[in-house]
Amino acid sequence: MKIHDATTAPNPRRVRIFIAEKGIEVPYEQVDIVNAVNRGEEFRTQKNPMGTLPVLELDDGTCIAESGAICRYFEELYPDPPLMGVDAQDKATVEMWNRRMEFELFQPTTLAFQQQHAFFKGRVPQVPEYAAVSKEKAEKSLAWLDEVLADRQYIAGERYTVADIVAQCAVDFGRVVKIAIQPDQKNLARWHEEVSARPSAKA
Amino acid sequence: MKIHDATTAPNPRRVRIFIAEKGIEVPYEQVDIVNAVNRGEEFRTQKNPMGTLPVLELDDGTCIAESGAICRYFEELYPDPPLMGVDAQDKATVEMWNRRMEFELFQPTTLAFQQQHAFFKGRVPQVPEYAAVSKEKAEKSLAWLDEVLADRQYIAGERYTVADIVAQCAVDFGRVVKIAIQPDQKNLARWHEEVSARPSAKA
Numbered sequence: 001m002k003i004h005d006a007t008t009a010p011n012p013r014r015v016r017i018f019i020a021e022k023g024i025e026v027p028y029e030q031v032d033i034v035n036a037v038n039r040g041e042e043f044r045t046q047k048n049p050m051g052t053l054p055v056l057e058l059d060d061g062t063c064i065a066e067s068g069a070i071c072r073y074f075e076e077l078y079p080d081p082p083l084m085g086v087d088a089q090d091k092a093t094v095e096m097w098n099r100r101m102e103f104e105l106f107q108p109t110t111l112a113f114q115q116q117h118a119f120f121k122g123r124v125p126q127v128p129e130y131a132a133v134s135k136e137k138a139e140k141s142l143a144w145l146d147e148v149l150a151d152r153q154y155i156a157g158e159r160y161t162v163a164d165i166v167a168q169c170a171v172d173f174g175r176v177v178k179i180a181i182q183p184d185q186k187n188l189a190r191w192h193e194e195v196s197a198r199p200s201a202k203a
Numbered sequence: 204m205k206i207h208d209a210t211t212a213p214n215p216r217r218v219r220i221f222i223a224e225k226g227i228e229v230p231y232e233q234v235d236i237v238n239a240v241n242r243g244e245e246f247r248t249q250k251n252p253m254g255t256l257p258v259l260e261l262d263d264g265t266c267i268a269e270s271g272a273i274c275r276y277f278e279e280l281y282p283d284p285p286l287m288g289v290d291a292q293d294k295a296t297v298e299m300w301n302r303r304m305e306f307e308l309f310q311p312t313t314l315a316f317q318q319q320h321a322f323f324k325g326r327v328p329q330v331p332e333y334a335a336v337s338k339e340k341a342e343k344s345l346a347w348l349d350e351v352l353a354d355r356q357y358i359a360g361e362r363y364t365v366a367d368i369v370a371q372c373a374v375d376f377g378r379v380v381k382i383a384i385q386p387d388q389k390n391l392a393r394w395h396e397e398v399s400a401r402p403s404a405k406a
Contacts, residue, residue, distance in 0.1 A: 058292070069296070069299035072295045073292065
């Protein structure tokens with residue numbers, strides 16, 4: 001088993017933190033995203049037709065792509081500590097918050113980069129105006145998240161979950177597009193300090 | 204328990220089909236999306252701060268939003284028939300395909316509508332150029348999906364899953380933005396005919 005990884009990209013970090021929180025060891029193999037090896041014919045044919053990272057390759061050669069799907073795999077095999085909820089209502093609640101973090105924060109933040117940055121020129125069709133709209137959406141989401149975190153320790157409630165990991169990766173990646181926690185967002189800053197102090201944050 | 208629903212919107216249909224496939228009965232309450240009741244202060248405060256539908260309201264008043272999270276709730280409570288996989292690898296595989304259907308097909312299709320249609324004017328910031336890019340992405344995804352379905356009955360393999368439901372809702376909603384299965388996409392057409400013949404398709 002190994003994970004096709006890229007340490008500078010935001011999605012692979014979601015999986016690395018998740019795995020670190022589980023306390024398991026999985027070998028990582030770096031893919032040269034600067035030279036777009038992941039978007040090449042070989043990688044698309046053999047690993048992931050979408051050309052995205054990370055990809056979990058099992059010992060029989062089966063490849064599982066999509067960060068959320070890879071996290072699901074490890075959650076099922078190593079349920080302790082639970083990062084995706086413990087019963088029907090809790091699992092649904094964690095998934096709701098995880099999706100909110102994906103759609104309201106992570107995705108707008110990465111789109112703010114992807115839709116205008118030179119790195120993605122020629123890799124995806126770029127609409128710089130949509131980058132601006134996305135940046136504004138991500139910034140609004142940070143303001144909203146600051147309110148959410150006023151009365152709870154973590155994003156989905158009183159337990160650290162995958163939703164915190166997604167938000168953490170979004171906030172940290174936001175630096176490259178100048179999306180930042182504002183000085184008056186004290187709850188968000190407190191939360192960010194806490195998740196950043198966990199050993200998994202180095203992953 | 205009830206579900207806050209809107210029969211003309213694409214996301215709520217994902218949940219209705221999922222529930223129909225499970226063979227369970229849940230009362231639906233229609234929300235007036237034409238007059239944006241879901242985006243109003245009352246709905247946002249009491250049901251879902253995102254202002255989106257569907258929302259599952261439990262008997263104790265707890266509200267769970269996000270289609271994928273609501274499906275998860277019912278999958279956990281009613282595991283038969285399984286629509287999200289049966290073991291770690293299968294669950295991860297279904298989630299991978301579900302996310303591909305969400306990000307490569309459902310989201311571009313709904314963005315092709317949302318980013319240019321009068322219905323969303325003033326509701327979200329619109330970038331018509333991004334609507335065009337999204338439409339093109341959805342159309343490319345249909346062509347790719349036609350290849351995927353050449354050697355399997357359903358999207359995630361040999362079992363009907365939530366990934367089929369997401370793709371079905373995307374394809375059917377595509378009509379409003381003229382995103383359609385092409386005459387040469389025979390595998391996709393075969394699949395669409397099959398999922399459309401299931402009783403759940405009427406949900």
